[in-house]
Amino acid sequence: MASPQKFRLLGLTNSCRASSYNQMVLTHIKTHFEDLVDLHLFDISKIPFYEDRAEAFPFSNEISDLAALMGQSHGLIVASPEYNHSVPARLKNTIDWMSRMPNKPLLRRPVMLISASTGQLGGVRVQYELRRVFDATDSRVMIKPEVFIGKVHEKFSLAGVCTDQETGALIKNQLQSFFDWMKSYSLNLNCLEEDVTHQ
Numbered sequence: 001m002a003s004p005q006k007f008r009l010l011g012l013t014n015s016c017r018a019s020s021y022n023q024m025v026l027t028h029i030k031t032h033f034e035d036l037v038d039l040h041l042f043d044i045s046k047i048p049f050y051e052d053r054a055e056a057f058p059f060s061n062e063i064s065d066l067a068a069l070m071g072q073s074h075g076l077i078v079a080s081p082e083y084n085h086s087v088p089a090r091l092k093n094t095i096d097w098m099s100r101m102p103n104k105p106l107l108r109r110p111v112m113l114i115s116a117s118t119g120q121l122g123g124v125r126v127q128y129e130l131r132r133v134f135d136a137t138d139s140r141v142m143i144k145p146e147v148f149i150g151k152v153h154e155k156f157s158l159a160g161v162c163t164d165q166e167t168g169a170l171i172k173n174q175l176q177s178f179f180d181w182m183k184s185y186s187l188n189l190n191c192l193e194e195d196v197t198h199q
């Protein structure tokens with residue numbers, strides 16, 4: 001099967017700080033690799049908190065839009081902060097919503113994880129928590145290379161510019177590996193067909 005000229009990816013982060021470093025990481029990928037990737041950055045801040053009874057009502061526009069975009073994407077890039085060694089509530093809530101949507105947008109969806117933290121470890125723990133969550137949704141998280149950006153405030157300027165060459169190289173290498181991995185993965189699971197929605 002032919003690979004796409006350009007990967008259509010969806011970028012998610014926790015979206016609750018105007019100057020979020022994880023948002024900067026996604027923006028860096030979007031702007032530096034636009035010849036390879038069409039990265040749609042979706043703002044999850046309007047996604048309401050999940051309620052069981054909400055499933056009986058029409059889904060809000062944000063939820064339906066996200067499910068549709070995710071279903072039409074070749075894969076996800078999740079850039080997450082770590083909150084108290086775990087997944088920030090908004091991001092987890094969004095994944096919970098998507099796990100309940102009729103088009104099953106997370107099912108077998110390739111996922112690249114990256115995390116940035118002002119702490120030393122760069123979000124190692126949140127990535128392992130996220131792997132467990134994406135196991136439950138039967139998504140496909142790329143195993144390696146793993147990228148944890150510790151002390152991110154020393155590696156990105158306040159204007160969102162990546163000032164650390166090594167970090168820039170790690171991100172580039174991870175992204176290239178994600179593309180290669182998706183291509184080989186598609187040979188088995190046909191996830192790169194033009195219509196990638198799993199209805």
Ligand SMILES: Cc1cc2nc3c(=O)[nH]c(=O)nc-3n(C[C@H](O)[C@H](O)[C@H](O)COP(=O)(O)O)c2cc1C
Nearest residue numbers: 017020021022023081082083084085117118119123
């Ligand atoms: C409620 C809260 C909990 C946090 N817990 C952790 C943590 O467990 N580990 C860590 O490395 N950083 C932790 N941090 C610091 C974040 O890594 C830091 O604020 C980071 O910049 C958040 O990502 P953002 O810039 O994308 O919003 C925490 C921050 C907040 C607000």
